[in-house]
């Protein structure tokens with residue numbers, strides 16, 4: 530795999546074209562599945578690597594669909610689907626190295642997949658049986674973060690730390706278009722720029738923050754906002770896994786080689802609801818979804834693979850089989866997840882204990898014991 534990037538510093542105005550006449554959006558695979566070149570970003574993948582990206586996206590989508598079903602069956606309290614964002618997540622996740630550190634939001638199931646986090650472990654928090662479900666340091670994949678934008682600060686602090694340690698790895702922070710309006714993100718941009726921190730800010734712009742459209746977040750395309758902080762930004766077609774991979778690799782390499790932070794805006798669309806508690810038909814037009822279905826990231830790569838003769842029916846059948854097996858493992862696994870001990874909620878609040886927590890623990894134990902008396906009385 531090879532990637533090249535020349536200075537991704539060219540600033541652009543809000544129009545659809547860059548000054549050089551190239552589209553504002555970096556694209557290497559058109560929605561019709563045609564391979565195109567870009568003057569600043571390029572990538573050369575082997576057939577195995579291309580098929581691997583397809584497999585990653587299909588399995589991630591299947592896992593996601595299974596999780597939605599499990600929520601509908603009452604096995605999960607909530608699920609935040611990534612439907613439509615597979616290329617943005619797989620492309621960027623596959624751009625990372627094992628020694629890089631990833632700070633996700635609550636929706637980075639595809640990125641988790643690329644970091645070898647067992648998909649089953651992502652479900653514990655959504656089932657309410659744990660607060661995370663994986664060891665962040667095992668795969669350098671931080672726990673999911675629901676406080677919008679806060680992980681960009683954690684990522685920046687971490688990046689400043691590894692830079693001081695002299696490490697040659699980088700950090701990537703995921704966030705949404707809505708999060709880009711948060712003060713935390715502005716503060717993270719400031720610190721990252723001033724300290725030249727090796728961090729890539731990866732914004733998945735799905736054009737909505739629940740029911741709030743992107744026009745309410747920014748008067749300029751999101752990728753242009755980094756310019757005011759003093760570092761470059763680029764907009765990539767978030768439904769083009771090749772372009773996302775090329776751009777993110779270049780941004781991470783830039784960070785690793787001491788050139789500081791970069792903002793990558795992956796322009797995409799989540800075809801599903803914000804979460805399983807949301808009904809997007811209340812605020813989004815059906816035609817909008819239909820337009821984006823035509824840009825489906827998986828279909829796009831499949832069209833290309835087929836046109837190039839890189840995959841046959843046997844290959845697709847094997848991926849389908851693998852998807853079925855993953856879905857079954859996830860279904861069985863979630864249903865048999867052990868419930869935590871009720872008192873466990875008081876653990877891990879403070880490393881060395883705390884008088885107030887001790888008091889609350891005792892009160893709660895007494896409260897639970899009061900039910901035992903009632904049961905005995907009947």
Ligand SMILES: Cc1ncc(C[n+]2csc(CCOP(=O)(O)OP(=O)(O)O)c2C)c(N)n1
Nearest residue numbers: 675676677704705706707708735737738739
């Ligand atoms: C600090 C904070 N404010 C509000 C919320 C409630 N909330 C959860 S998701 C969300 C929208 C986030 O939109 P965006 O950043 O675009 O991410 P997306 O879910 O679209 O991927 C909001 C407001 C929250 N979790 N944290």
Ligand SMILES: [Mg+2]
Nearest residue numbers: 705706737738
């Ligand atoms: Mg959004």
